[in-house]
Amino acid sequence: MACASWLHLHSPSLTRVILPILHHPTAFLHRFNIFTSPARFTSSVNQTNPLLTPVHAQAKRGFSSKDHKMASAEDLQFEPPLKIVEYPDPILRKRNKRIDTFDENLKKLVDEMFDVMYKTDGIGLSAPQVGINVQLMVFNPVGERGEGQEIVLVNPRVAKYSKKMVLFNEGCLSFPRIYADVQRPESVKIDAQDINGARFTIDLSELPARVFQHEFDHLQGILFFDRMTDEVLDSICKQLEELEKKYENKTGLPSPEKVETRKRKKAGVGFGKS
Template sequence: MALLPIIVAPDPRLKLVAKPVAEVDDAVRQRLSDMLETMYDAPGVGLAAPQVGDSRRMLVIDVAGQDEEPRPLKIINPEIVWESEQTKSFDEGCLSLPEQYAGVERPAEVTVRYLDENGERQELTADGLLAVAIQHEIDHLDGVLFVDHVSSLRRNLILRKLTKLKRQKEKAAG
């Protein structure tokens, strides 16, 4: 397995819509394993392929707490097939927007249909943090960041801060 570089906003690659995975093969399984290792190392609870420069519709999630046994999910070509009318606000962060957080209102429960790492069709109904993570990561596959769900003032503030940090890092490295 290998750690993959995580793309940090603002970066145009994070705004692209990912393409469906045509075939679940060993290369896809390896990429999912690498994504999982990268997510755990970051650390985070979810990571979508576009965040590591891969334009395919796949993601990994593990919302188990630090003292719990890992419960990794490897999700390919996900599609939300049901969402509750009830919504819930959750303070979200993102590995592609380091140290930035904002409250995002989303459906409290969702059902997602997807392929697992063996190419088998699965369906999962989730609530709580898992529902938030699923919706957040599927947004990445559609070129949407969590800051796209907040006010333009808040979004611009966060993106300006990240641009400034990026420039400082480039200057220090260059």
């Protein structure tokens, strides 16, 4: 049985969204790196059309150009191959600048981001995760080069999100081998720009909505453990401490944050809150 398309697009200008998803729902589950737990996901799928979940709750606020400074040409410079930035590198907490230059360099950056995403068995990746602090993300829910739909979102903002919340077991390329439950809205409506600068709107639900929210958090300097309950966070504390120690051994610097001593100031339900 073929899987229904996961994405409902409102603009034909969305670059790279050109390949139909023709896979059984379980075809990409074992490819997860960002998200695991096939049983939990499969049980929540609406096989008729998972994208028709209504988006009915207005987001508390959107993000305008005033919220983020504009990126300079220097901010967008990079040297391939890109490498994944791991927690607790302070790059992951920095403010990410908006992009207003849509050129060949940006397209090359997008290509490199997809390349490292596929090589690390991911299904989504944000620019700060490869050391570039700009408002850019890429993802492909199938997680396989040449299959599924490659989505590029530049300067995204949330227009609406659903009241219905879903608990799901997440992982993150910046937190290798760490997985834990995170609750997020089931569906979102997004305003963004494509790789050529054209504005568009996209509705996402189920897995694509979760991938987007995870990567959107990265663009706000929010990490997935910020949204975990105290009990869930306690279950991965030792692993986070190991990453902090790894950072200290590698850099010779003290960890910029420590899960053991930090005040557990949680990111609120919704977007842009911390």
